[in-house]
Amino acid sequence: MKQLVPFVLVALLxxxxxxxxxxxxxxGPGYGGTGDRAGSSVHAEGIASSHVASGSGLEPTLxxxxxxxxxxxxxxxxxxxxxxxxxxxHLPDRPGEFETEKTFDVPGAVVGFEVDLGxxxxxxxxxxxxxxxxxxxRWDEESEEPSIRFGMPADRVGGGHGDHDxxxxxxxxxxxxxxxxxxxxxxRQTSSVGFEETVVVDGPGATGGDIAFFGPVTEYERxxxxxxxxxxxxxAAEEDLVDDPGEILETLAWASQRLDVxxxxxxxxxxxxxxxxxxxxxxxxxxxxxxxxxxDNALAEAGNVWLHEYVHVRQGYRGEDVGVTDETxxxxxAQADYYAATLAFEKGLIDFEEYSRFLSVGExxxxxxxxxxxxxxxxxxxxxxxxxxxxxxxxxxxxxxxTHGDRTAEDVFRVINAGEGTLDGExxxxxxxxxxxxxxxxxxERYVETSATPEMWSQHEHGEAFDLQGVTFAYELERxxxxxxxxxxxxxxxxxxxxxxxxxxxxxxxxDVAVQNxxxxxxxxDATLAVDGRVVDYAQPxxxxxxxxxxxxxxxxxxxxxxxxxxxxxxxxxxxxSGASVTSSVLGIEPTTVxxxxxxxxxxxxxxxxDDPAAAIVLFRTHEGVVAEHPVLxxxxxxxxxxxxxxxxxxxxxxxxxxxxxxxxxxxSATVVVEDSPVPGVDGVSGFGVAGxLVALLxxxxxxxxxxxxxxxx
Numbered sequence: 001m002k003q004l005v006p007f008v009l010v011a012l013l014x015x016x017x018x019x020x021x022x023x024x025x026x027x028g029p030g031y032g033g034t035g036d037r038a039g040s041s042v043h044a045e046g047i048a049s050s051h052v053a054s055g056s057g058l059e060p061t062l063x064x065x066x067x068x069x070x071x072x073x074x075x076x077x078x079x080x081x082x083x084x085x086x087x088x089x090h091l092p093d094r095p096g097e098f099e100t101e102k103t104f105d106v107p108g109a110v111v112g113f114e115v116d117l118g119x120x121x122x123x124x125x126x127x128x129x130x131x132x133x134x135x136x137x138r139w140d141e142e143s144e145e146p147s148i149r150f151g152m153p154a155d156r157v158g159g160g161h162g163d164h165d166x167x168x169x170x171x172x173x174x175x176x177x178x179x180x181x182x183x184x185x186x187x188r189q190t191s192s193v194g195f196e197e198t199v200v201v202d203g204p205g206a207t208g209g210d211i212a213f214f215g216p217v218t219e220y221e222r223x224x225x226x227x228x229x230x231x232x233x234x235x236a237a238e239e240d241l242v243d244d245p246g247e248i249l250e251t252l253a254w255a256s257q258r259l260d261v262x263x264x265x266x267x268x269x270x271x272x273x274x275x276x277x278x279x280x281x282x283x284x285x286x287x288x289x290x291x292x293x294x295x296d297n298a299l300a301e302a303g304n305v306w307l308h309e310y311v312h313v314r315q316g317y318r319g320e321d322v323g324v325t326d327e328t329x330x331x332x333x334a335q336a337d338y339y340a341a342t343l344a345f346e347k348g349l350i351d352f353e354e355y356s357r358f359l360s361v362g363e364x365x366x367x368x369x370x371x372x373x374x375x376x377x378x379x380x381x382x383x384x385x386x387x388x389x390x391x392x393x394x395x396x397x398x399x400x401x402x403t404h405g406d407r408t409a410e411d412v413f414r415v416i417n418a419g420e421g422t423l424d425g426e427x428x429x430x431x432x433x434x435x436x437x438x439x440x441x442x443x444x445e446r447y448v449e450t451s452a453t454p455e456m457w458s459q460h461e462h463g464e465a466f467d468l469q470g471v472t473f474a475y476e477l478e479r480x481x482x483x484x485x486x487x488x489x490x491x492x493x494x495x496x497x498x499x500x501x502x503x504x505x506x507x508x509x510x511x512d513v514a515v516q517n518x519x520x521x522x523x524x525x526d527a528t529l530a531v532d533g534r535v536v537d538y539a540q541p542x543x544x545x546x547x548x549x550x551x552x553x554x555x556x557x558x559x560x561x562x563x564x565x566x567x568x569x570x571x572x573x574x575x576x577x578s579g580a581s582v583t584s585s586v587l588g589i590e591p592t593t594v595x596x597x598x599x600x601x602x603x604x605x606x607x608x609x610x611d612d613p614a615a616a617i618v619l620f621r622t623h624e625g626v627v628a629e630h631p632v633l634x635x636x637x638x639x640x641x642x643x644x645x646x647x648x649x650x651x652x653x654x655x656x657x658x659x660x661x662x663x664x665x666x667x668x669s670a671t672v673v674v675e676d677s678p679v680p681g682v683d684g685v686s687g688f689g690v691a692g693x694l695v696a697l698l699x700x701x702x703x704x705x706x707x708x709x710x711x712x713x714x
Contacts, residue, residue, distance in 0.1 A: 080578035090214035095173035116184040158280035166280030175215035194560035208269020210287025240295040263316030264533030265289030302358030307340040327425030334388025360456035362390030405468025418535035471523025475568030486631040502613035517543040529553035579662030581614035587668035608634035617661035
């Protein structure tokens with residue numbers, strides 16, 4: 001009887017959440033907001049991938065061609081990524097509407113998927129899709145590049161806060177600024193699949209992947225600290241622009257370096273939109289690092305809209321997996337206003353008098369009568385801005401004083417950015433207490449949880465707190481590998497001598513970080529592990545001057561893709577791969593026929609047919625299931641051979657298979673025959689008579705009946 005290897009093909013349903021449209025201001029706790037005269041803004045929450053575009057430098061490039069304005073995610077190769085290209089088209093003869101076409105490149109691991117476009121989409125054409133009774137669109141499982149083309153409304157209004165009843169997105173016919181439509185994708189797959197999107201404007205314009213502008217533009221770009229800032233100036237906005245594009249870009253780049261709070265977007269896309277009477281907000285942050293700001297907003301203001309919107313880009317705790325409650329809703333706009341003013345003051349764009357005047361607005365009624373943790377007490381719609389920024393600033397000042405400059409509100413900001421789950425009032429207070437102690441928490445509780453209001457501090461008091469310097473620390477990776485559950489995933493080198501590696505999806509990895517206090521006094525370090533700009537783990541050891549320690553930080557990647565891993569100034573590109581990234585091309589068994597209990601060697605050849613590094617857990621299986629596991633790391637185009645010794649204790653034919661964890665459908669198999677040697681005749685057995693031969697035969701049968709198993713030798 002042949003012993004077969006059991007195979008189970010598991011179909012999984014994975015939902016990619018839509019980059020849905022939220023109304024502009026005040027659409028739930030902390031997810032929207034309005035601004036005051038000096039720094040009004042709107043924040044429409046979208047769920048979208050990060051987008052990376054090429055190019056650098058400050059020299060402007062005039063973009064008029066149809067294929068230039070591109071934003072794209074960068075993830076794994078085609079074996080484990082469902083890629084879609086989103087093409088946007090302006091319809092000047094139909095103001096208020098634009099066209100979107102989404103084309104999919106389907107990997108082998110996907111056996112079916114459905115797309116939900118939402119209720120606003122007006123489908124124009126289908127290729128490789130069929131509409132379902134539920135109003136979704138199902139892939140026909142035959143077309144290699146199925147596509148959907150549909151119209152979308154361009155104009156969106158704000159959330160009803162005062163002058164924010166105006167437009168947050170607008171199409172004038174001559175030009176337009178629109179939201180890139182998000183979709184929901186449900187996938188049936190045989191192994192883990194990542195998602196990748198490239199967004200293209202078909203015609204003059206530019207996009208960051210979540211916001212798009214239609215019309216001729218000039219782009220300016222600068223990369224700093226792992227973050228690329230793209231400033232887009234439309235021709236229609238050139239006369240409205242108050243400041244030189246180079247000065248705006250330089251200010252944003254400076255803020256990127258100065259604001260040490262984690263949560264970098266990889267790319268920040270900023271559009272200076274033309275002035276228009278129908279605008280509600282003065283600025284909008286939407287999706288992943290996409291912003292528009294009215295071109296007529298100046299840099300030399302305490303309520304700097306450019307900086308206000310940039311701060312929102314860095315608020316990772318507002319993302320899809322976290323969020324705020326009524327108790328912490330005030331924090332979103334308070335931070336944006338406070339850091340916009342503080343950064344403007346530190347950069348010399350405004351003087352202390354203007355800085356003080358801006359923050360002290362919160363001392364006056366009706367703002368001062370409100371309780372920040374109770375939005376129902378906000379009689380004025382700008383309370384979270386006016387009182388919020390003053391209270392936040394006082395907390396920052398007291399934190400600096402109590403720790404002699406060792407901790408600031410930025411350190412608290414960084415910790416809550418790294419947190420998981422919803423940020424409620426107690427969680428915020430706990431982080432404050434960890435940073436500054438019980439006294440700082442008590443001060444915060446007084447001003448946040450009651451109607452008590454601090455007074456604006458003097459310039460002398462400002463210097464006493466903000467001139468204090470924190471301790472300097474050095475951070476360094478201790479090993480040239482990521483330590484995984486199954487093996488150490490060594491760093492390779494790409495063509496640019498950058499460190500790269502690959503790990504299997506869902507494999508938890510750790511890095512050891514050497515931390516040294518290089519200052520002249522005791523202090524608290526911030527060892528952080530950032531992935532694509534988001535802090536995923538951190539440690540805050542307190543060290544004496546000159547002391548060193550090692551901290552272990554952990555990350556578990558849950559989706560295939562390409563990730564930028566950073567510790568201090570050190571960077572590693574990590575390819576997270578499904579089992580489909582490594583294929584088994586050959587499986588041989590030597591010898592193919594053995595007696596029970598004798599070993600055989602299974603020899604498998606594994607290949608990475610792609611250009612990027614690949615990683616997988618290779619599994620050897622018999623009828624008993626998985627008998628051996630081998631973690632494999634292969635550079636692009638590389639192959640390797642694995643050997644595994646196996647032993648089968650009973651007679652029969654046994655199937656041996658090799659494949660990868662998460663890629664079982666590509667397994668290779670071979671057969672082993674296990675049989676006893678023929679029992680010699682009576683005359684041929686020296687020293688045995690008939691009785692001896694019968695005994696030998698019975699013993700052989702007993703062994704065969706008792707030993708129907710296999711085992712792997714490691």
